[in-house]
Amino acid sequence: MFSIDEVSGEAMTILLVEDNDAHAELVIRGLRDQKMRSRICHVQDGEEALDYLFRRNQYEDPEKSPRPGLILLDLRLPKIDGLEVLKTIKTNEQMRAIPVVILTTSEADSDVKHAYMQYANSYLVKPVDFSNFNTLLSDLGFYWLGWNHRPN
Incomplete structure (x- = not known):
């Protein structure tokens, strides 16, 4: 599945790699509420994420698969x-500077450790409470779309 949403503000492409449609919808809505312009591209598995990033198969056209920020x-x-996707991103010279935020239900110490060993930029555990999930997304969007400076 591939979807794009637009919200207002400075444009940044966000690649959302999430197999749970309900979680993906919550993330998309939460980021849309930030009122900062972004293009959210949603893919549902690790293979599709790598196809998008390496512009393979249905993602060959750079206009339809812009490099995510x-x-x-x-x-x-x-x-x-996801850990294999992260490893592939961070070992690729052209992609390693793209911030990767792990957004998962796993609180396992081994997952956190492995993610940071593969150079994850942040590790966030999805709260089960809807209100807390929205707060997390608000803070996430505000930080990465508002405060964080990135190279052009």
Whole structure:
């Protein structure tokens, strides 16, 4: 699945790698509420994420698959695991500077450790409470879309 949403403000492409449609919808809505312009591209598995990033298959056209300024990555993904996607991103010279935020339900110390060993830029555990989830997304959007400075 691939979807794009637009919100107002300075444009940044965000690649959301999330296999749970309900979680993806919450993330998209939460970021949309930030009132900062972004283009959210949603893919549902690790293989599709790498296809998007390396412009393979349906993502060959750079106009339809712009380089993301931020990747929100779930760990438990079909086809290719999130940690393997992270490793591939961070070992690629052209992609390693893209911030990757792990957004997952896993609180396992081993997952946190492995994510940071593969150079994750942040590790966030999805709260089960809807209000807390919205707060997390608000803070996430405000930081990465507002406060954080990134190279052009």
